Amino acid sequence: MMKKCKLIFTINLLKCLFCLFLYFIFFFFSFECFAQNASVAINSNGFSGDNSAMLDISSTNQGMLIPRVALTNTTSSFPITNPANSLLVYDSATTGDITPGFYYWDSSKWVRLATGNSGGWSTSGNAGTDTSSNFIGTTDAQSWVMKTDNIERMKISKTGNVGIGTSNPASSAILDVSSTTKGLRMPNMNTNQRDAISSPSTGLQIYNTDCNEVNYYNGSCWLPISVPLGDPGLITTDVTVFCANTSHTYTITNVPNATKYVWTVPAGASVTSGQGTTSATVLFGNISGDICVRASNLCEISPTSCIEVSVNPLADTPGGITGLNTVYPKQASVTYSIAGSGSYTWTVPSGVTIMSGQGTNTIIVDFACSAISGNISVAASNGCGLGSASSLAVTVTTLIANAGANVNTSICPNATTIGPVTGSGGTTPYTYSWSPSSAISGSSTIVNPLPLCANSSATYTVTVTDNKGCTATSSMNFTFGATASPTTLTLNYTGGPLNWTVPANVNSLSIKVWGAGGGGQYPSGQGPGGGGG
16 A cells, blocks of 8 residues: 555656646747846847847837836835835836836935826927926926036026026025126117007116116106106296186296106197297186196106196176067167176177166167177176177168169250169168259159260269168269260252261251352251251
8 A cells, every 4th residue: 555655646746847847848948038148038039138238138029017016205115125226117006206107216216217298398399288287397396407517507496586697596586696797688779669669567677778778667658767857846837726718837947957848738728838848838728737847858757747727717608699680770779688697798789889788688779870780799707707708690771772873975964864763771761862952853763964064974962861860872973975076068969859867966957058159058947957958
């Protein structure tokens, strides 16, 4: 029985040894591990390892799996005890400042190897960045340092203070620039370029090359950082309370280095003289406000100096005037009025008399025969004088006479008439009178001038009087031209009838007849002025 058991044990042991042998044969032939010249090669092609590598692993369809551990933070070696420098692991946990990825030990901490999604920035430029997640800087409470030639040039501290030329920017300065051999150069520009800056922010600074000084923007204008132009000082004038529509002069003392002065005035007022100088004259409307002035030169503008003035306005314009707008000469007791109370000044056309009410809101007027058409106006008054006036246009139906056109004739005046005379306006009925009355005859509107000698003339004037006693005159000129000069006409009568044509304007005709024996005589019963044949 003992022999049988030994035999079975021996057979089983041999089987185990055989299986172990086959396992090693399979392992080495499958992976073809080679160790030549202290270089270990692991591959599937049987090639030797590269002499420069202690371990040469190659494959076309498999990778190398680094040990995976769960690190706790970058400063703790746990869960590895006493890790060797350059020990490489793959972290599989997210905790503290650790996220999954490859890390190596550098004697005191785990250092993450860069990966494709680590957020690295290319030195040749980057694209597709997102400002909410892509940035250059730190994600912990550490400062960010920039170096050149391995020397720190700029630092942004963990609290956001920027230092240039200093490794320890002052905590009270957002920007701390330090140097013992260099300065800070701000943008250089001329005045026109400075003024072209769109919407400058308060505190913005530039160096003005026109003025060779630093300018800053105070929120409303550019000022030099150096001592600016002085305040123009107190503005002097005669009075500060006055009536509208008056002029007043304002003066300041000269400001050193100023080349001009700009005066500003209330709405409705205007600088009539002195703009640009130390003394300005202002014509005011009826609005109170401030008179201000500031000095300036090419580079600077001084503070503004002001003086407050109070303008007492003129009285308001009255409302519309009620009353007749058409009247006749010599019309009396015509009333004109406006609504309201107070002191009012009325003006009327020539020939119109205010009989009562001047100074009130109602007047009574009389129109004389000489009254003319025009405006009846009224203006309210106060301590500053008259305000603007309201007006009513009034038409006077003036009496007019018309004696007719001038006459120029050589016909006997006894057959000539003047007229008819026409009259208009005023009040009817009319009466007529002529001058010279001794030289005419006839009715009042149509008259006959008395005979005149040839080549003479006379002027006749008619006076028309209306029912109110108003008169109007008109004149015309009557001229009696020259009569025809006497002429002699000799005919050789043959016994036949003769027909005579008497020229116009011939007043008399004489005919003499001579027989064959001579001796002239008038025809029987005819003489000068007669006629016959």
